[in-house]
Amino acid sequence: MLSEKDFIAKPTVTEIENGSFQWSAPSNIALVKYWGKKENVHRINSITSEQIPANPSISFTLDHCKTITLLDFKKKENRNNFSFDLLFEGQPKEEFKPKIQKFLERIALYCPYLKDYHFTIATQNTFPHSSGIASSASGMAALAINIMSLEKALYPDMTEDFFYQKASFLARLGSGSACRSVKGKVVIWGHHAEIDGSSDIYGVELPTRLHANFKNYQDTILLVDKGEKVVSSTVGHNLMHNHPFAEQRFAQAHNNLSTIKKVLENGNLTEFIQLVESEALTLHAMMMTSLPYFILMKPNTLEIINKIWQFRTQTQTPVCFTLDAGANVHVLYPENVRETVLQFIQDELVGYCQNGQYICDQIGEGAINLSV
Template identity: 60%
Template sequence: MIVQDFVSKPFSKHISNGSTTWSSPSNIALVKYWGKREPQLPENPSISFTLSNCKTITTLRYSEKKNDGNFSFDIFLDGEKKDDFKHKIDTFFNRIKAYAPFLEHYHFTIETKNTFPHSSGIASSASGMSALALCLVDLEKELLQLNDMEGFSANGDLSSEKKSLLDDYFLKKASFLARLGSGSACRSLQGPLVVWGHHDEIEGSTDLFGVSYPFEVHKHFRNYQDVILLVDKGEKQVSSTIGHNLMHGHPFAQERFKQANRNISTLKTILKEGNVDAFINIVESEALTLHAMMMTSQPYFILMKPNTLKIINSIWDFRKKTGSKLCFTLDAGANVHVLFPGNETQKVLDFINNELVVYCENGNYICDQIGIGAKKI
């Protein structure tokens, strides 16, 4: 698909008012995306596990207004009005208005909440922007039905094959829009594994939206768990946007982009054959490479904390002593994601409680598992 496939025609008729609610999870990349070009396109492909419990639930309420060429919206987080979020949403709406021409015809009330604690150190941009994008595409679907226009509005007269194609387009458009709000948000709509960015060996992969990983996955990887150790719940010293932009002119950028492509090729075989040791090697190397790129950019910066390193070394020691198949990965921050097969849950949780919680801020961590993606509520 190409960009023009997502451009919408103006609507002559509008729904006077209504609401829709969607939940969408966060995700954790196994092969990392770091570096982008406009408009929000990745310099290298990435692949991620979709999470289950760490999600955002967003209700979009809309009421028709005069189209004065302006956006009109209010944002609430956990019932509290958040005007400081308005700039981010206004930027998002400006980016997507060609694909959602109804935006200026409505006043929106955006009510959102996260299932993970506020200021927990877990980035909510992926889950939040994907949930909002789903709500907007759901509204567009209703408008297409009202205006009797071709699109992804499915009625009961359609064959199951046709309806499946329309539902597929719905998810692709929502992922396409979510990407324009936050790049990694396009990986949060489906699961359990999602690829974003074109890769020669993955048919259907594209820079425009995330797609479900299309190949066989060994049973070893079907019940993975993720415990997120909250090392630092403060605001990051460098935003992800600034970090991505520092890849422009980075002395190691081009080799990093090639490495990510190679790692996805390797991971494709690993996921099929069930080689957990090779999986661990790829995932941990990717996490450390991400932070190596931060430490070698200009200006350079370090987002890991001393306790991040203590956790990593403790994981390595535990794995060497016990033969456990747990491993770590990191996002662009200090927190540590501990990934492990479901059959090791009790052993790993005992290890975390006995040895790792001391490195977490106030002893906080969140248990999660691999999920299947977003859903309408």
């Protein structure tokens, strides 16, 4: 397992004047949730102590909801500062620049060559920016893996494993869950005793075979509320410090990851449904029992949940829900019941979505190199 020191780039061995790379990276949906951060006792500076999960998490990588980023670079003379322009969907986006600046500052120790270049970062999402789907995971993963393409060009002997591990490591420093959007159908982030190679500082693919029941697993995202979060994820994570149920929650996450690892191997959909829905409700229970406390679910979120429960009981269709830290509902189900579930969504659930909007997605593979 690699440590932070392994990711510090040595003096470059190749000179590159200019060029460009383009990658897409998807969003992801956690099945066992990451909620709460801890201090990194092995940190080598104050920056790397950030984005360390208090418990391990596991997610499905999505396929259609992704960010496409083009990174254009040109050698410059002044190496004192970072230099970049940012375009979002073809237009300058000044309000996004502070987050990119902070990201570059965080990764400077590991990628010192970045100050050698002026960058033009042109990025776009395949889903509407105002859809209520967090784009930070896909956006930071796409930028990180483009940066690693530059590093690979500067260090041609780099292995593929190192390439993806460092890309995940860098993405994490931009947005914690972004480390789960780099490579693999099912990705684990956070050290877990039963997962070989698992790490707090980058995501790893599920090391065991995924059961056929989960092939092309579907995720239909019901857009209940497309507004900005009432509480940011950073604030929410910090509220787990001194939370009365924090230690029990972290232990539960470890146990649930052990269970879902077996479920993803044996294909038991009943256990999958029970665990995934429990995790979603536990996440929101942590929010409701923190100080200050808050509720991110909306009335329509609860209406949808109850409709799903009723439909599953009546039809025995293996459909379930999960939630991120917001009001939108991810409806998860096997591909072989897709037509049945989509008809149910049309008939019973669309009315609870803002402007009747929802997005159909499914399990994906991770980032895709569009430069070749």
